[in-house]
Amino acid sequence: MNHLLLYGYFLYFPEDKSAYIPAIVEMIFLVLLCLAVLFAVKRLSKRQEMKTKELEERILMEREKEKEKHTELK
Numbered sequence: 001m002n003h004l005l006l007y008g009y010f011l012y013f014p015e016d017k018s019a020y021i022p023a024i025v026e027m028i029f030l031v032l033l034c035l036a037v038l039f040a041v042k043r044l045s046k047r048q049e050m051k052t053k054e055l056e057e058r059i060l061m062e063r064e065k066e067k068e069k070h071t072e073l074k
Contacts, residue, residue: 014020
């Protein structure tokens with residue numbers, strides 16, 4: 001019970017609501033920063049996906065060419 005009373009003093013609700021303005025500004029800034037990072041990671045991931053698909057297509061084409069060479073030799 002004493003622990004509840006001890007931690008209850010950490011809560012502070014100011015009478016002057018203008019004290020919330022810096023926290024709101026910081027929260028908006030951090031949310032926008034998180035969204036920017038999210039979209040940057042998605043864009044980077046999309047680029048890497050396209051490079052991987054191109055590499056996969058090249059490898060498959062080279063395998064097909066080698067199969068054709070082997071069948072011609074037989």
